[in-house]
Amino acid sequence: MNLARPLGLVLALVSAAATAADTVKIGCVAPLTGPQAHLGKDIENGARLAIDEINAARPTLAGKPVRFELVVEDDQADPRTATIVGQKLVDAGVKGVVGHLNSGASIPASKIYSDAGVPQMSPASTAILYTRQGFKTTYRVMANDAQQGKALGGAAVKIGKRVAVVDDRTAYGQGLADEVAKAVVAAGGEVVGREFTTDKSTDFTAILTSLKAKRPDVVVYGGMDPQAAPMVRQMRQLGIKAAFMGGDGMQSTEFIKLAGNVAEGVTGSSPGLPLEKMPGGGAFTQKFNARFGKIQIYAPFAYDAAQVLVAAMRKADSAEPARYLPELAKVSLDGVIGPIAFDAYGDLEDGPVTLYQVKGGQWVPVETVGGK
């Protein structure tokens, strides 16, 4: 305690010297360690590219020159760490946050940002709940699971009217499956079977056998790849010829690896456009590759997330969240990922969802649903 005060004073002096040209801090938070570190780094790099480009153009707010600074934190894809680093960002005085990656991190941290009035722009979280908590600060530049469920349900009915829906009873799986079921009915199809499993099961023969009796044309699964792969294998072994579909939890290379030869023809959806279909995709890829190397998934989304925050600040001519938050709600601009505008919840208006199909052991984009 004795040391803290003089030390704080020195720090304050140092930072005061550095902030001669007004500094606006933007937080960026994602898992930078652990199994998803490569995806988290992708987000950091995307946001950094945006901030550096903005700074290079010598931006001004309210007639004064400003410099944007990216403050990066690691949430380890962990809900508890997410709240800790979220608080750290707020304490550091960030004016906006790009993050988090996982819905499970975005949701608990969103309360902290909301309490501090700091806008949060997630480049990756798709859970519907994230923007439905009644907070004014939650936004995302990614399609959500409702939009994904709608795309999957619509595509399922195009294959056949009799659809069976299975989910793993997790927040993600159940949320997605419920949206699929709604969309199937809305598109004129019929949900002939609704079965459940857990996110730790490997044996699905019992539920698949009951589904077989209901003669579905399509089976849609809300869950992750370790269940989807044995599920489709057991379906084929039971002689069920129905098509198999699922969300982004199974639209992974891991799924193809685990399912092997039965993966062929399976449809998986993923929010957002494939990189090569993004309006700004080509130019962005060139810029990004030159500086950071290969894009994983989220870099263009994180880039746009940072751009959108700054665009709203410019419109309001202020970096104060209370001033620029209303402008954020009215944003309408063309990003790398496509046109960006938000609905009343802070979700991407008409967020695009891409359907992929496994062809020759690869996910091949076949159709994009939504988007403008």
Place this chain on the structure above:
Amino acid sequence: MDIFLQQLLNGLVLGSLYALVALGYTMVYGILELINFAHGEVVMIGAMVALTVLGVLAGTPLPPAAMLAIAAAVAIPACMATGFTIERVAYRPLRRAPRLAPLITAIGVSIVLQNVAMIVWGRQYVSFPPLIDVHIHEVAGATITNVQIAIVALAALIMAGLLLLVRRTRLGRAMRATAQNREVAELMGVDVNRVISATFVIGSALAAVAGMMVAAYYGLAHYAMGFMLGLKAFTAAVLGGIGNIPGAMLGGLLLGIIESLGAGYIGDLTGGFLGSHYQDIFAFLVLILVLVFRPSGLLGERIADRA
């Protein structure tokens, strides 16, 4: 009707796997009155070692059958060594301790093995290479694959072999004697330590085979796969009468069928109130019912037969 038959077949395959693992629990319990909770993890190690070997062999021009044989030839001794080590390190020093002590070490060993496997093989699911050509056979409207037939047949063969071993050989007689009364068996010249080691080694060999079957059937393996499987197999052993070898086989098959029929029909029978994700509760419902109404299991803890 064909759906009912299909559920029975599903249950039969699942039950054969449970039975094979349940034997490991029941043999150890018969001799030591110890519940070896680490047994499920031995199954997992069998699966993981076999998949690692198959991964190494993947590029070679060997026929698939030879690859599987080599994988088994590595996985079975690896599990035997694991079982032997577990007994020597974690159970033998506690043999004269209160019964609760080895039970707690057993849980400890289970956690240690899971974590070691996580460090060695990682957190991801490991996939089974596409070596086996799966053929689907139609039986009265139900389907069964060659893999499923092989699992049921192989499990039946192994169980028959085990019964012969216990009932007809010198080692089997020593095992039965040790199970009946360890002190007296020792007085009669039975090397009790050797018999107990042999029990662990044989149980672990069965676990290795079960692990390979599970990996081949579901197409994947995971460091935590042994935990639930172990609990189910333990339930099967209790259902049949723990310590009783034919009881473990019967218990395994019954449990598989109960689970299959339960999960298959619960949704329709309760009008959607309870869904099929309650599949796992059937096993434990059975465990509770057996413990309350017939603690000695269906076939009882027949002393003369336990080994």
